[in-house]
Amino acid sequence: MKKTLAALAVLGAFAGSAAAADVQLYGVVDEGFIYTNTKVTDQKSDNQFQLGSGLNLGSRWGLKGTEDLGNGYKVGFKLESGFNADTGTLQENRLFRREAGLTLYGPFGSLGFGRFGGIASAAGTYDLIGYVDSFDGGDNNVWGFAASSRYDNVVAYQTPRFAGLQLTAQYSFKTDSSATAATYSGDEGTSAAKRYASIGVSGDYGAAQFAAGYELTKYGANTSGIREIADKDGSLVFVGGNYNFEVVRVYAEAQYFEGLSGIKNAYKFDNQGKAGFDGLKGYGLHLGAKAPIAAGTLTAGLYYVDAKEDLTADADQDFKYYGVSARYVYPLSKRTSVYGGAGYGQTSVDNAAANGSDQDTKLVQAYVGLSHTF
Secondary structure (H helix, E strand, O other): OHHHHHHHHHHHHHHHHHHHHOEEEEEEEEEEEEEEEEEEOOOOOEEEEEEEEOOOOOOEEEEEEEEEEEOOEEEEEEEEEEEEOOOOEEHHHOOOOOEEEEEEEEOOEEEEEEEEEOOOOOOOOOOOHHHOOOOOOOEOOEOOOOOOOEEEEEEEEEOOOEOOEEEEEEEEOOOOOOOOHHHOOOOOOOOOOOEEEEEEEEEEEOOEEEEEEEEEEEOOEOOOOOEOOOOOOEEEEEEEEEEEOOOOEEEEEEEEEEEEOOEOOOEOOOOOOOOOEEEEEEEEEEEEEEEEEOOEEEEEEEEEEEEEEEEOOOOOEEEEEEEEEEEEEEEOOOOEEEEEEEEEEEEEEEOOOOOOOOEEEEEEEEEEEEEEEO
């Protein structure tokens, strides 16, 4: 009896707090099967068939809420945890890896503090890639575009939407608080820390939407003063949009980048910290579409990247990426959907300057699964 009364008291206290602060528990559980075949030139094919998590929507749970402060002001919070539904483990061993922020809202717009995704990360509150990419960040292993990530220690400002336009700006004092000088990021708030800044604009005009943005990465240094990228900061510029023709919504995006330390699913290298390595430089193009078909939604996308390793002491190493993917999602109810998709990605590296032997990495993927939201 005492335990029951105690439990009721706790629930009552929570209910009172929830009523005052408008707290909401939400989440997604997404699981499915995915098959991948990877073939590298002159190497044996690698085949994998796995139970996977987040093949359509990232598995997550979160808490969010707001409190009205009066006179047009309110404060809100969002704590979002990503997990692997097939194993029950936290992603990257972070409780709130996806987002953790406190935001003040008012007539001026919003001012947020915490861990957020960058404007070109295809993740979180301030994501602008959803305006320009049909998949809002590629389809599982098929993307190949330059992109930012989720960052710690962020201050983010967003204006009210005026005449369809909205401005977003962000700054991170240190992108990853767990990073050390050994991984080229020193103390927060110093020039040795890896930092990030961005500014972007979005436009929403009913059937037509667009977004454009610029991201800057200020690379940190190790204890010897050696930078992750020798002489350049990282820069990424993107522009694009979408238009709803009623029978199909068409997406297009173009991006240019230089001084980057990596590209999603397209190219791996081990030149960080080496003299004369100024990162990756190139451009990317995307064309995509979403169409309602038989009560479900078909999403398709094409990706092309032409880039190189920017080396001051040696010949640059060129590479190209080609990607194509499609996914169909069919709702079984308001909160549950079944889905299936397939895609192909290829990275072609020109090694002529090094050893005269080009190398292709070809990937084929196919998957099916179930998503449930709560």
